[in-house]
Amino acid sequence: MPPTSAGYGTVCPLPLSVPCGRMDRMSGTGETGAGELPPYAERVLAVAELIPAGRVMTYGDVAEWLRDEEPPAGFPETGAGGPRQVGRVMALYGGAVPWWRVVRADGRLLPGSELRALAHYREEGTPLRTAGREADDHIPRLDMRRARWDGHRSG
Numbered sequence: 001m002p003p004t005s006a007g008y009g010t011v012c013p014l015p016l017s018v019p020c021g022r023m024d025r026m027s028g029t030g031e032t033g034a035g036e037l038p039p040y041a042e043r044v045l046a047v048a049e050l051i052p053a054g055r056v057m058t059y060g061d062v063a064e065w066l067r068d069e070e071p072p073a074g075f076p077e078t079g080a081g082g083p084r085q086v087g088r089v090m091a092l093y094g095g096a097v098p099w100w101r102v103v104r105a106d107g108r109l110l111p112g113s114e115l116r117a118l119a120h121y122r123e124e125g126t127p128l129r130t131a132g133r134e135a136d137d138h139i140p141r142l143d144m145r146r147a148r149w150d151g152h153r154s155g
Contacts, residue, residue: 037093040066040081044089047151051101053124055149056142058105059083059090065151107141114139 047062060083090102100117109117118139121128127146131138
């Protein structure tokens with residue numbers, strides 16, 4: 001049985017590692033039918049799918065990209081969200097897209113998913129920086145200067 005939103009009884013459309021929550025501030029109304037994603041979430045996930053293999057965008061980059069771009073045909077105007085809203089969308093719905101390509105601005109890997117993300121980065125050839133001696137976990141960071149994608153479709 002799919003998980004439900006805590007206290008709301010809504011069935012989540014995707015198998016998630018965290019329970020679904022109401023996303024009133026991001027979707028504008030909080031009114032979505034069963035199995036529907038809020039429009040803002042759909043747009044965030046669409047951007048995540050555009051990021052080329054071996055490249056990344058920060059949560060803030062995605063938010064800025066969505067503010068600057070016209071919504072695709074069929075997507076309603078949804079207002080602006082910031083990095084936290086993008087992170088929330090990725091936490092709730094990102095499992096269906098290349099989630100490892102939407103990252104923190106400091107290049108640190110997603111806590112709790114470092115090894116899974118690292119495997120994807122190595123497979124795709126994403127530029128990494130060796131962990132410094134002071135790093136407790138010895139997990140490399142992303143080389144943001146080389147890995148960051150500017151959102152142009154040419155790559």
